[in-house]
Amino acid sequence: MIRRWMLVVPFVLASLAVGSDVTFAVYESNVDMILEGQVEVVDPVNPVDPGKPVRPVNPSKPGTPGPLSIDYVSNIYFGKHRIGKETSTFYANLERVVQADDGAEIDVPNYVQVTDNRGNNKGWQLNVKQAGQLKNGNHVLEGAQLTLLNTKLVSPSRGMEPASSQNIRLNPVSGEASEVMYAAENQGTGTWIGRFGKDADEGRSSIRLTVPGDTKKYEGHYSTTLIWELLDSPI
Template identity: 25%
Template sequence: MKRVMTSLTLCTVVLSGLALTAHAAPDTPDARQSKTEADITFEPGGGEVIVPTKDPNPDPNDPRTPDPDPHVYNPAEPGQKGPLRFTYVPNISFGKTALIAQTQNYYANYMNRPYTKEDGTKVEAGIYPTFFTVEDVRGGAKGWTVKVKNSGEFTNSSNEKINATLWFKKPNVRSGTFSDGSTSGDAQKPSYLTGLADGNYFNISTDSDVTLVQAKVGQGYGKWSVGYGSTKEEDKTTGYGLDGNVQIPAGTQNPTIDMAKKGKNSGIKLEVPAQVINTDGDKATYKSTLEWTISNEPGPA
């Protein structure tokens, strides 16, 4: 019985000590606050010093993004300077092919741009669809319009001319400012894209400005690439058939493939009617000018 009473007494002492400690805690001091400010003032971008940034790849099937290319930026071109500008506009090459004495469609070569892999390895000649890139750093989202003009007249070094028509498919658009799938990116994406249903072509060789894409007010802020074609294997030309873009019928044994027409970008084609064409030396190369225009005209609401 004595052993039990001792245990109870010890418990009482411990509990009593805890109660005394709690009553001895100091009061919490009053909290007092002071407020200051941080500020920054923005002005339109596109000034004298421009640091090249990556142009987004418009191909929805390809995550590779080309490296900035300082050689394509030309501040002497009015469309490539200022807060609303092109950061990239493409040359379009259809390569070398055998002459055919009837109307023929020729498809564009893919563009070559260097890119860097995730492990840091640099690839000098990545292939990309034909695209242009717009950057809008005026502030806000005021909208803009891109047009292109082509006469359809191609000229060689001897000033000999041929007529041809450039056709573009409906483009893909990707943001370099907003991550894919973000709500902000979807809201900012230019909503007016020239082109009929997917897979159809529209004519740009009208000798007048053809509207390619428009961002309405509330759209188009930041950097956007607009591209024609895709690097998916099923979107490349087959090299089969007169134009080299006919699907090979299932079960065809040893189909005749024109390798000069295989693996081209089906997003852009050049239609050349039957006419006299020179194939002698440097006279065999015919060139035409494309005039790309960017303006602050917003697209339709």
């Protein structure tokens, strides 16, 4: 029996020595990275296929710079129409853009594009207001009603989708702001497009101008301005 114990004990000790790790020193090193909000102006993208950049044929002014920006807003054109005595409804022309990949011109719904690259996920709100009634010199198109319809949201990003208003009736008299898109906390990060109409077909009837029949109408060019306001947090 004594010989057996003398053979077994050295074996156990040897196995413990082989399987153990000995720590001689500990040292900590740092890993750092800084993320900054984007400051360049973001180019417009196709509102139907947002992964593809486009160049508007009749662009508005450049987008706003900074990490929270309005990248692009379509100008609204109603074209030429004859003066009539009845109440009339007119629909805006589609936006015409040039595809960057093949140079082809296509019609897309009118749209607004917003980018949030702040990195704080606080959310934002986009409003629009009409700066007065359509005018032709001193002639005012009294009672004309501009309405934005069928807002559809799309994004090349993977953030959480914000909310949108579907029937935006602008008030040219009070100039009151109307909500277009609303991103709560953790929503609306990256680039988001609000297009008026899901496609070109629906887009043809998604921005309308109604003019009462008894409004005095004079020959000439009528115009007004829309003011788009991007708030850095929802209210």
